[in-house]
Amino acid sequence: MGLLTIIKKQKLKDKECRCLILGLDNSGKSTVVDWVLSFYTNRPRREITPTVGFQIHTVTFENHNVQLWDIGGQSTLRPYWDNYFEKTDVLVWVMDVAVASRLEESVQELRTILQNRDRLGYNCRIIVLLNKKDLVADLDLVLDKLEKDLAVVLKLENVPIETRTTNALNGDGLETLMELIVRGCAGV
Structure with a gap:
């Protein structure tokens, strides 16, 4: 039994969960965290x-303690993401x-992270x-193109991936985020 397996088993026993919130600058990461904190801690x-x-x-x-790590997304900070x-x-x-002009950049950064799967x-x-x-006029058109791009990036074996549309200002689409995170920690 390796050290990482022992640590994972101890975390499950202690019901601790570590969640990184990443994305480009101004994507809404801190707004997502703020909504979660507001909704679940009043x-x-x-x-x-x-x-x-x-x-x-x-x-x-x-009964899980979920640590939300909100990491800055500025281009000067991205080289340090893998430290987390x-x-x-x-x-x-x-x-x-x-x-729209930043979607490809975001997909590329996600691709870079997933190519470093051994660290993650x-x-x-x-x-x-x-x-x-809520700010997209033709959401279906944008989502269709994005889903195709993400399908290529997210083709990983045995890795459960959830994709959902959200509005972090009012919480639309975030109602079950904590449930997904806890399920991810439990390996469900």
Whole structure:
């Protein structure tokens, strides 16, 4: 039995879950975290400013302590993302679907992360949030192209991947996010 297996078993026993929230700058990562904190801890919503570095928040859900690691998405910080991969149970990738010019960049960054699967861990669940859907005039057209691009990127063996459209300002599409994260931690 390897050290990582022992650590994973201990985390399951302690019901701890580590979730990275990643994506390009201004994709809505901190707004997603703010909505989760507001919804699950009854904390008032806050004014969001760009995350420089990272912020860690813990939310209790279904007897699990979920650590949400909100990591800045500026291009100068992206080379350091892989420093946070170790012991990650769930990766939430947030994409801003309202800015068409940045969609390919976001898909490429996700592709780069997934090519480094040995660092992220092959058992890490991946959730892709297509955020800011309320700002897109022809959402179906954008989603159709994006789904094709993501289908190529996300073809990984034995890796459960969830994709959903969201509006982090009002929580639309985020209602079951914590359930998905906890299921990912439990390996379900």
